[in-house]
Amino acid sequence: MKFRNLLLILLLALTFQVKAQQPTLLPQFTFYRLDGKAFSNTDIKQGKKNLFILFDCTCEHCQRESKILNTNYAKFKDVNIYMITMDEGYIIPQFFDSYAKGLNAKPNVLVLQDKKRMFIPTFLPKQYPSMYLYSPAGKLLMYQSGDGGINKLMKVVNK
Template sequence: MKLPIIVVASLLLFFGAGAGAQSPAREIPDFTFFTVDGNPFFSKQIPKDRASLFSFFDVTCTHCKTTMKTLGDRYADLRSVSVYLVTLDGRKEALDFVKKYGPQLINKKNVTILNDLNKEFLPKFQPQQYPSVYVYNRYRRLELYEKDERKIPYIFEKIKGL
């Protein structure tokens, strides 16, 4: 059964407005994601001696492509932080996406591509849209949240101070 366009538009507006009212997680929440190798990755595995950057992306999102490209191009500025690239998409799709748009991030010791198979990211981190980038300090507290891919270059200034 097809829904009339006005009903679909109303539902999107209703649910979209609720999502926009969310506040990003102030501290890194407990979670279980999975590496592209299929291994569980727990929040307790995050190093405590450095800042962490989480980039939430979708492989079909144009803005996510721009964000991934910026993160890859500026990898030298990310060496001092733990980088987590998180998606709801499948392992192969996620890996292909990062290889295509952020190849400089592949096989780096401080970069981990994670699949959110249990769909925990949305309720726990509360992103407002794709892409969403979070910078947490070594005490696991939020320093910066950015959802506008045009402002992603500003995160590198914040990282220098952590």
């Protein structure tokens, strides 16, 4: 009986440890454009690297990282950028006007809402902002979170 309990505890520990790692392949997802239309894996523009950024409009780290991304946009112009938030639609334009003016209007940037709160259990971020750079084939190239993520991503985005 004790052996079986120990085995169960070890199995649970391994399961939780595996779940704590970021997905190495782009997971299936459905988020929503600001006009309410669904956006999923099948809608990704093919042939480019894909950068997924989970942000919160009130997060100071997210505000700084978005400003750095906007300032260094030229280094990311050949990457599909998907900025995902759980915030309500009314605050999102204010965020971009205040911290990354015009970034949300760039041709390769799409702002999405996570209305069903699926990003966190699917991508397993550690903190805001969380940034996932995937290859065109959907393989995770780099994961970053918190301050300094955009600067680190700039070093690998064009490799």
